[in-house]
Amino acid sequence: MELANIEKLVIKYKNGTTSIEEESILRNYFTGESVAAHLQEYVPMFTYFTFIKKESFNKKVQLKIEKARNKNRKFLSVAASLVLLLTSVFFIKKENDRYQAKKQFAQVTKGLKLLSIQLKKGEIAIANLYSNKNN
Amino acid sequence: MKESDFLKVIKPFKDKVFRLAKRLLVSREEAEDATQEVIFKLWKNKEKISDYKNIEAFAMTMTKNYCYDRLKSKQASNLTLVHTNYKGKETPLEKRIEYKDAVNIVHSLIEQLPEMQKIILQLRDVEQYEFEEICDMVSMKPIAVRVALSRARKTVRNALTKQQNYGVS
Numbered sequence: 001m002e003l004a005n006i007e008k009l010v011i012k013y014k015n016g017t018t019s020i021e022e023e024s025i026l027r028n029y030f031t032g033e034s035v036a037a038h039l040q041e042y043v044p045m046f047t048y049f050t051f052i053k054k055e056s057f058n059k060k061v062q063l064k065i066e067k068a069r070n071k072n073r074k075f076l077s078v079a080a081s082l083v084l085l086l087t088s089v090f091f092i093k094k095e096n097d098r099y100q101a102k103k104q105f106a107q108v109t110k111g112l113k114l115l116s117i118q119l120k121k122g123e124i125a126i127a128n129l130y131s132n133k134n135n
Numbered sequence: 136m137k138e139s140d141f142l143k144v145i146k147p148f149k150d151k152v153f154r155l156a157k158r159l160l161v162s163r164e165e166a167e168d169a170t171q172e173v174i175f176k177l178w179k180n181k182e183k184i185s186d187y188k189n190i191e192a193f194a195m196t197m198t199k200n201y202c203y204d205r206l207k208s209k210q211a212s213n214l215t216l217v218h219t220n221y222k223g224k225e226t227p228l229e230k231r232i233e234y235k236d237a238v239n240i241v242h243s244l245i246e247q248l249p250e251m252q253k254i255i256l257q258l259r260d261v262e263q264y265e266f267e268e269i270c271d272m273v274s275m276k277p278i279a280v281r282v283a284l285s286r287a288r289k290t291v292r293n294a295l296t297k298q299q300n301y302g303v304s
Contacts, residue, residue: 014292016285020263041295044237045288049260051238057153057170061145063138063178 003036010039136181144184145174148191151262152198158257159202159250169205173197195272199254206250240298244291252287259284 009026012018018026029035030046136144152173157166173194177184187193245253254273258264264272269280 014285014289016281016288020265023260023263041292041299044241044295045260045291047237048241052154052242053261055154055157056150057167059167059171061142061149061174062171063141063175 006036006039010042136184141178141181141184144190145177145194148194149174151191152194154261155195155198155254155257156202158245158253159199160205161246165205169198169201173201189268189271192268192271195258196274199273203250240295241291244294245287248287248290252283252290255280255283256287256291260288 006026006029009018009022013023013026026042027046027050030039030042031050035043149170153166153170156169156173157163160166160169176197177190177194184190245256248256251273255269258269258272259266266277266280269275270277273280275283
């Protein structure tokens with residue numbers, strides 16, 4: 001391939017306007033033996049492109065085991081949410097009991113306070129009565 | 136569709152899926168997981184396979200989207216990417232060292248490109264897809280694809296020229 005032609009193709013390549021066929025020509029030229037000195041920077045590029053294309057997926061494709069694993073995961077998540085639900089129900093119940101106890105305690109204290117106020121009133125009244133009598 | 140038929144369908148492009156995944160996710164293990172996931176999703180939708188006019192393009196789009204999602208969640212969890220070295224196989228030692236240099240330099244240059252330019256460069260210059268196919272895969276207009284490709288090529292080329300001029304490697 002003539003150098004002038006290659007130079008033209010390189011400009012087209014840089015602008016993203018080369019066709020697949022033209023790019024194959026460039027690929028052959030730059031991975032070949034003699035490359036013009038002022039175009040050396042394209043050698044690593046095209047070398048890389050051809051090199052990296054050799055990489056392949058070597059693992060065996062799994063179509064069934066993946067399914068089983070998914071099912072397992074589903075089962076696991078169901079189990080996990082159940083455990084979460086049960087523990088939260090337990091805690092809510094515990095918290096509720098405590099709240100009820102607190103409420104009852106408050107009611108009782110309120111009642112007792114009321115009672116003590118009334119008793120005090122009575123006490124004062126009696127005390128007054130006595131002091132009046134003595135006078 | 137039987138399992139053996141399905142494997143025949145995916146055979147021509149499973150390596151391309153893997154290479155695109157590796158381009159985006161960097162680590163081999165992640166790319167293998169991504170490939171497995173894409174193939175498995177195709178298998179689950181095997182009844183619809185005959186409806187797609189281009190299953191290969193569809194698979195590449197799926198790969199692109201899957202990798203984007205992975206990258207997003209990775210950014211969120213702040214995981215670091217693992218670099219793996221490339222091994223040449225049956226090339227002689229001298230040639231292999233030369234190869235490795237070129238491969239590593241160009242590889243790291245491409246790694247610094249924006250995601251979309253990476254994808255398009257991979258699809259065109261490595262996998263040699265036609266423009267219409269690439270437009271289909273990345274759902275972009277032909278002009279936009281050409282512009283991105285041109286930018287990617289120029290960035291890599293300019294960096295290589297600089298390196299040669301300064302003798303840095």
